[in-house]
Amino acid sequence: MITREEIEDREITFLAPYAVKSKFTKGRAHSEDEHPYRSVFQRDKDRILFSASFRRLQYKAQVFSNFEGDYYRTRLTHTLEVSHIARSIARSLRLNEDLSEAIALAHDLGHGPFGHIGEKIINECMEAHGGFEHNRQSLRVVEKLEDIYSPGKGLNLTAETKQGLQKHTYRDSDSKVPISHATLEAQLVDIADEIAYDSHDIDDGVRAGLFHEEDLHSLTVWKEIVGRIEDKSYLVNSYQRMRLFTRFLINDQVTDLLDESERRLKRSAIRVLSDITTGKEPIISFSQSMIDKKKELKAFLYKNFYRNTQVMNIVDLAESCIKKLFKYYCKTPETMPVYFYQKVKESKDLHRIVCDYIAGMTDRYAYEKHKNLPI
Numbered sequence: 203m204i205t206r207e208e209i210e211d212r213e214i215t216f217l218a219p220y221a222v223k224s225k226f227t228k229g230r231a232h233s234e235d236e237h238p239y240r241s242v243f244q245r246d247k248d249r250i251l252f253s254a255s256f257r258r259l260q261y262k263a264q265v266f267s268n269f270e271g272d273y274y275r276t277r278l279t280h281t282l283e284v285s286h287i288a289r290s291i292a293r294s295l296r297l298n299e300d301l302s303e304a305i306a307l308a309h310d311l312g313h314g315p316f317g318h319i320g321e322k323i324i325n326e327c328m329e330a331h332g333g334f335e336h337n338r339q340s341l342r343v344v345e346k347l348e349d350i351y352s353p354g355k356g357l358n359l360t361a362e363t364k365q366g367l368q369k370h371t372y373r374d375s376d377s378k379v380p381i382s383h384a385t386l387e388a389q390l391v392d393i394a395d396e397i398a399y400d401s402h403d404i405d406d407g408v409r410a411g412l413f414h415e416e417d418l419h420s421l422t423v424w425k426e427i428v429g430r431i432e433d434k435s436y437l438v439n440s441y442q443r444m445r446l447f448t449r450f451l452i453n454d455q456v457t458d459l460l461d462e463s464e465r466r467l468k469r470s471a472i473r474v475l476s477d478i479t480t481g482k483e484p485i486i487s488f489s490q491s492m493i494d495k496k497k498e499l500k501a502f503l504y505k506n507f508y509r510n511t512q513v514m515n516i517v518d519l520a521e522s523c524i525k526k527l528f529k530y531y532c533k534t535p536e537t538m539p540v541y542f543y544q545k546v547k548e549s550k551d552l553h554r555i556v557c558d559y560i561a562g563m564t565d566r567y568a569y570e571k572h573k574n575l576p577i
């Protein structure tokens with residue numbers, strides 16, 4: 203049997219000098235005995251994976267709701283894609299794979315029902331009460347709401363995993379800490395997230411008929427990849443070509459990211475972990491040429507996918523659902539499950555607790571609940 207100490211020693215020998223090592227973790231908020239054969243980051247990822255919030259991701263929308271079709275990514279399958287892309291990057295750069303995986307598995311735990319549309323509506327409901335943002339909620343889930351160990355202690359994750367979740371907020375919200383100061387394990391998860399959704403959204407969009415293969419022909423990434431598919435004499439129909447395109451698209455982005463990150467590591471002054479906190483630019487990054495191609499891809503997705511009327515159809519449903527639930531539970535908190543009602547009585551922070559309850563709901567649970575409200 204391999205002991206935890208042996209796993210820790212292996213990390214010290216094998217990982218890059220600037221990788222996070224489990225032996226030197228900053229630890230947990232509430233001290234615990236070490237596990238005999240799992241490192242701290244292995245335990246973190248297990249805690250996340252076995253949590254109820256993680257299981258609920260399977261019925262939370264990525265873009266499409268679960269009831270719109272079985273093919274499309276859900277928040278859970280998106281999370282799994284992110285964690286696997288993150289692991290490949292971490293392993294290749296000799297970074298801590300377990301830590302990156304833990305951050306990836308937890309990165310979307312704070313998402314409410316109906317994806318980003320749902321997030322916007324919950325934020326509107328919470329406007330006068332501190333707002334709502336899914337990254338901050340992810341942290342709240344692991345620090346407070348998932349208290350299977352003891353009340354109020356959350357999953358008691360390591361400081362490094364929690365810090366990774368905070369850093370995830372930088373790119374699209376209000377964290378004041380620059381991404382370049384995040385551990386490389388956290389930086390790469392942020393990009394793995396983007397690689398996953400930029401790629402799978404093209405696949406899901408075509409499958410849903412929101413746009414067609416021909417619409418992609420003007421994109422630089424399409425021209426480059428299809429050229430290679432044809433060079434290799436793949437005998438493909440349109441469906442197979444799309445599958446190959448998605449596969450190549452992920453691979454190209456990861457390869458570019460590894461090459462550019464390695465270039466940046468070489469020219470930077472980063473030699474040990476503590477050097478990262480003084481870095482001026484993010485180390486984990488695409489090349490300028492890939493950044494340009496992705497800009498084009500994102501603009502395409504924004505116009506043809508995220509703003510598509512079929513996708514936007516869910517806005518009305520999400521809005522009436524969430525607003526009704528929010529109003530109802532604020533008026534009658536005693537009708538929430540005992541766990542949440544108890545919190546209302548203890549904390550007096552009614553709106554935040556109602557927000558926690560609703561943000562934890564899956565799309566279908568929110569829909570069913572709102573349908574059966576006695577108002």
Ligand code: MG
Nearest residue numbers: 280309310395
């Ligand atoms: Mg994500």
